[in-house]
Amino acid sequence: MDNLVIAGKSYASRLLVGTGKYKDFDETRAAVDASGAEIITVAIRRTNLGQNPDEPNLLDVLPLSSYTFLPNTAGCYTLEDAVRTLRLARELLDGHSLVKLEVLGDPKTLYPNMTETLRAAEILVREDFQVMVYTSDDPIAARQLEEIGCVAIMPLASLIGSGMGILNPWNLQIIIENAAVPVIVDAGVGTASDAAIAMELGCDGVLMNTAIAAARNPVLMASAMKKAVEAGREAYLAGRMPKKIYSASPSSPVSGVIASSKDKSV
Amino acid sequence: MIQLIVNGQPQRIPLPQETGMASKPDHQILNITQLLEHMGLHGKRIAVERNGEIVPRSKFDQPMLADGDRLEIVVAVGGG
Numbered sequence: 001m002d003n004l005v006i007a008g009k010s011y012a013s014r015l016l017v018g019t020g021k022y023k024d025f026d027e028t029r030a031a032v033d034a035s036g037a038e039i040i041t042v043a044i045r046r047t048n049l050g051q052n053p054d055e056p057n058l059l060d061v062l063p064l065s066s067y068t069f070l071p072n073t074a075g076c077y078t079l080e081d082a083v084r085t086l087r088l089a090r091e092l093l094d095g096h097s098l099v100k101l102e103v104l105g106d107p108k109t110l111y112p113n114m115t116e117t118l119r120a121a122e123i124l125v126r127e128d129f130q131v132m133v134y135t136s137d138d139p140i141a142a143r144q145l146e147e148i149g150c151v152a153i154m155p156l157a158s159l160i161g162s163g164m165g166i167l168n169p170w171n172l173q174i175i176i177e178n179a180a181v182p183v184i185v186d187a188g189v190g191t192a193s194d195a196a197i198a199m200e201l202g203c204d205g206v207l208m209n210t211a212i213a214a215a216r217n218p219v220l221m222a223s224a225m226k227k228a229v230e231a232g233r234e235a236y237l238a239g240r241m242p243k244k245i246y247s248a249s250p251s252s253p254v255s256g257v258i259a260s261s262k263d264k265s266v
Numbered sequence: 267m268i269q270l271i272v273n274g275q276p277q278r279i280p281l282p283q284e285t286g287m288a289s290k291p292d293h294q295i296l297n298i299t300q301l302l303e304h305m306g307l308h309g310k311r312i313a314v315e316r317n318g319e320i321v322p323r324s325k326f327d328q329p330m331l332a333d334g335d336r337l338e339i340v341v342a343v344g345g346g
Contacts, residue, residue, distance in 0.1 A: 088340050
């Protein structure tokens, strides 16, 4: 089996999905099902005070027993907020330690603040969290995060929610080449071909939310992404043919072509 | 009454004695379970932080809340 292994646990699906931005919980569940994802991200937020106490909860729709939950630190701009959020997440999810760390640098680009990210990763690893970390596509930062003990390196392909695809495949290749832990593209995927390209580059997985949730038909896009990730992975394992400007060797036999009036041999 | 800051908002919570809940007269300090019951959150999957420190569920029945405490009560929501 060609499984994705993160922190010693094996997953058949290499597609990880977020659960935000859906119309309602029914659509969230249908999209998650269609994606085949086993790891799903959730955010940690203050409860609404004084609202309907019987308001449905995400965990009623996506039960803890059916998925590996990946609580994130979306919206955190300091290491203190990120660490506090994940401590709360661990308590909320009964001691679950696999987490997604992201410390953002600015609300316009949502680009990661790598100084804060590195410091937060150190604290979390010391507290026995298994840290999957959102990072810039800087190969040095990626290496430092791995040295700290992060269990997966998750570089952006382009900005969060931008759908711009993979803007710097060369940096991703360097990160993949250097990393001994899984490299998962997180952010920037816009459509199925982007996910396939990430996998063909040798990424171990792809994490996405907006590309599915903001599609006109999210459930159909989730299914497309599942296939794209599988196709890209198989293409990577198969090893693509070399690129060349033109080929002197056609796929069909050169000899035995029926004679034409232009045939010089007649 | 006890004055708490819950999720950034000032909240005045009646003490158990005032709500008629069973309580020893010398233990007038609120615990987390009583706070959650008051807020309609009892039995929900939530996590609580008090003054920056996680409160494990095993301590929810220990009287610990004092005037001016800052609490965060969080849930899991959809997110990427």
